[in-house]
Amino acid sequence: MHPQPSAEDIRELLGRHLHLEGPLLPILHDIQNSFGFVPQTAVPVIAEALNLSVAEVTGVIGFYHDFRKAPAGRHVLKLCRAEACQSMGSEVLAARILSLLGVDWHGTTTDGRITVEPVYCLGLCACAPAAMLDGRVHGALTEARAQRLVEALA
Amino acid sequence: MKIYVSRDSAAKALGADEVAEALTAEIDASGIRGEIIRTGSRGMVWLEPLVEIDAGQGRMAYGPISADDVPALLGGRIDSLGLTEEIPFFARQTRLTFARCGVTDPLSLSDYETHGGLVGLRRALVMSGEEIVDEVKVSGLRGRGGAGFPTGIKWDTVRLARAAQKYIVCNADEGDSGTFADRMIMEGDPYTLIEGMAIAGLATGATRGYVYLRSEYPDAIAVMEEAVKRARAAGILGADVLGSGRTFDMEIRSGAGAYVCGEETSLLNSLEGKRGVVRSKPPLPALEGFLGRPTVVNNVISLATVPVIFEKGADFYAAFGLGRSKGTIPVQIAGNVARGGLFETAFGMPLGELVEEVAGGTASGRAVKAVQIGGPLGAYFARDKFDTPFGYEDFDGQGGLIGHAGLVVFDDSADMLKMARFAMEFCAVESCGKCTPCRIGAVRGVETLDRIAAGDSAAVEVLTDLCEVMKDGSLCALGGFTPYPVMSALQAFPEEFAGVKEAAE
Numbered sequence: 001m002h003p004q005p006s007a008e009d010i011r012e013l014l015g016r017h018l019h020l021e022g023p024l025l026p027i028l029h030d031i032q033n034s035f036g037f038v039p040q041t042a043v044p045v046i047a048e049a050l051n052l053s054v055a056e057v058t059g060v061i062g063f064y065h066d067f068r069k070a071p072a073g074r075h076v077l078k079l080c081r082a083e084a085c086q087s088m089g090s091e092v093l094a095a096r097i098l099s100l101l102g103v104d105w106h107g108t109t110t111d112g113r114i115t116v117e118p119v120y121c122l123g124l125c126a127c128a129p130a131a132m133l134d135g136r137v138h139g140a141l142t143e144a145r146a147q148r149l150v151e152a153l154a
Numbered sequence: 155m156k157i158y159v160s161r162d163s164a165a166k167a168l169g170a171d172e173v174a175e176a177l178t179a180e181i182d183a184s185g186i187r188g189e190i191i192r193t194g195s196r197g198m199v200w201l202e203p204l205v206e207i208d209a210g211q212g213r214m215a216y217g218p219i220s221a222d223d224v225p226a227l228l229g230g231r232i233d234s235l236g237l238t239e240e241i242p243f244f245a246r247q248t249r250l251t252f253a254r255c256g257v258t259d260p261l262s263l264s265d266y267e268t269h270g271g272l273v274g275l276r277r278a279l280v281m282s283g284e285e286i287v288d289e290v291k292v293s294g295l296r297g298r299g300g301a302g303f304p305t306g307i308k309w310d311t312v313r314l315a316r317a318a319q320k321y322i323v324c325n326a327d328e329g330d331s332g333t334f335a336d337r338m339i340m341e342g343d344p345y346t347l348i349e350g351m352a353i354a355g356l357a358t359g360a361t362r363g364y365v366y367l368r369s370e371y372p373d374a375i376a377v378m379e380e381a382v383k384r385a386r387a388a389g390i391l392g393a394d395v396l397g398s399g400r401t402f403d404m405e406i407r408s409g410a411g412a413y414v415c416g417e418e419t420s421l422l423n424s425l426e427g428k429r430g431v432v433r434s435k436p437p438l439p440a441l442e443g444f445l446g447r448p449t450v451v452n453n454v455i456s457l458a459t460v461p462v463i464f465e466k467g468a469d470f471y472a473a474f475g476l477g478r479s480k481g482t483i484p485v486q487i488a489g490n491v492a493r494g495g496l497f498e499t500a501f502g503m504p505l506g507e508l509v510e511e512v513a514g515g516t517a518s519g520r521a522v523k524a525v526q527i528g529g530p531l532g533a534y535f536a537r538d539k540f541d542t543p544f545g546y547e548d549f550d551g552q553g554g555l556i557g558h559a560g561l562v563v564f565d566d567s568a569d570m571l572k573m574a575r576f577a578m579e580f581c582a583v584e585s586c587g588k589c590t591p592c593r594i595g596a597v598r599g600v601e602t603l604d605r606i607a608a609g610d611s612a613a614v615e616v617l618t619d620l621c622e623v624m625k626d627g628s629l630c631a632l633g634g635f636t637p638y639p640v641m642s643a644l645q646a647f648p649e650e651f652a653g654v655k656e657a658a659e
Contacts (some may be wrong), residue, residue: 004190004517007238010567015295021362021426021444022406022407022426022427022445023427023444024427024428025407025408025409025410025424025425025427026408028410029369029374029408040575050427054562059429060427060428060429063412063430063431063586064409064410064411064412064430065410065411065412066409066410066411067410078370081334082530083209083332083489083526083530083562083576084329084331084332084488084489084560085331085577086573087489087490087563087565087568088489089518089560094326099469101511108415119370119417120329120331120413120447120530120580120584121155121328121329121330121331121333121370122163122371123163123164123328123333123336123337123338123368123371124163124164124167124199124334124434125331125333125334125486125488125489125494125562126199126334126486126487126488126491126494127164127165127167127168127202127494127497128488128489128490129202131168132370135165136373137163137166137373138163139167139168140167140168141166151365151591
């Protein structure tokens, strides 16, 4: 499990980025990489350090698909839904995987094992359909291979 | 014996890492004298994992190779495809921007220099800013990100702007389906992008640069970060570029999953740490860009092409191409194709030749129905437009755009009404929300297409009208270009929008 950050943790992490021009996205990425999500408690700390309003920081977090307000499952499976993957049957593949895991898009399995998210292009359009599992890419996916991938996960 | 295996994401996605591990294990176990070199991709994705073996006769290609094939491969029991560069898909290309990609170890600076790297930067270092900009103007280079604006003119605007700090920002937010040239060059030849940005800095007086790289490309981020670190250590970046006394340094920044940040003004807001909403123009980013200062915003391929222009000369580069579309274009062939990959060629090859001959038709073996060109905001071209030559003006004249030069091929099982609906749905999900035609129009577009699907053919007129409003009234290309896939699908395949009700009557 990811540790829960204290205000002190957040302040320490912030310090690494304050010299940057436009530090907010690097800060949010770093928080999410360290803790698995961007906790609500971090928002006022960031706002104060960057001289922004809490509303501004909240607005930025909410704008981007990447930032989570709660931790994901232990594994994150991103299935590509863009046109090139669709031309090779990604929609049918995705429907099968979602039903196998008993979740909808953005959902996490009840045992907290896998979160499934849509992604619109991994740049693997010449070996569609494509997916990314915990940052590792997989191309030319078949239903059987996709099933083996998710079943092998602890 | 030298053995080359790609470390490109597409190769990895098909098992290249496992093949490389199996090769290492087999070499250790059998005592064969062999060195494994991880390269970028040759771009022949249907042959990945591609293994090239050079035992003194040149690089012989084998592919696709699985980890299980490795003992047979090293035992000489697998047939070769011949010399890699004589494979027809490869031999037909003109590789200028991608000349080193797949050939060298992407992170080796000595490989880079051995294959022509840094020649362009060294030449630019003894030129004035004006001379550098003139060279780019003569080359005819236009923005390879999609808009096709002349790069030299953009640079000149920044060069002539007066400011204490200027910037070079590389738009590496390649979010379009069917495009992967930016990813491939960053993973396969990162120093050419760094060199191109440094030359842009010398031309304009910008001393700082950023690459805004989408988070969906973790491998490209890792390669670029390492390349910047090594370039800085080697004195290519920093306070004294190649000992010239000139300054240029750069950073890699990750996006956060918003498609609209590929729009240059959204990207600049995002880089500043704001919501990635578009800015209205004017002011142009060239005058008021990052942090309100003069900024060159160029696509990866535009910047990565600059070094070869300075290495071989602007006239050499401009001699390729068609009309005002000069030089080469890395065409990305994707989707339902027999031979998918990256094909760099001079502008002018007809679309049908790319799809039928180079790509060999569909992977499914069925007939080609439509090709979407230029990403999710690009038009669908049916076969009757296959004689269109690949060029900015030529595609525009056919109601399309070449965008970032991605082709997504669909076979005859494609449901064009569904694809049109998807385009609207995508726009609704990814709209930044700033302008009404895009924010609301896309949602109403989905509803209108659902009405058509349910048999209400009168809704076709509503859809057409809505597309006009989005095209004319949106602030940026997301809302303004979504009508391209929608209307082109409607125009090319009207029977699929005719309404189920009518068919039933």
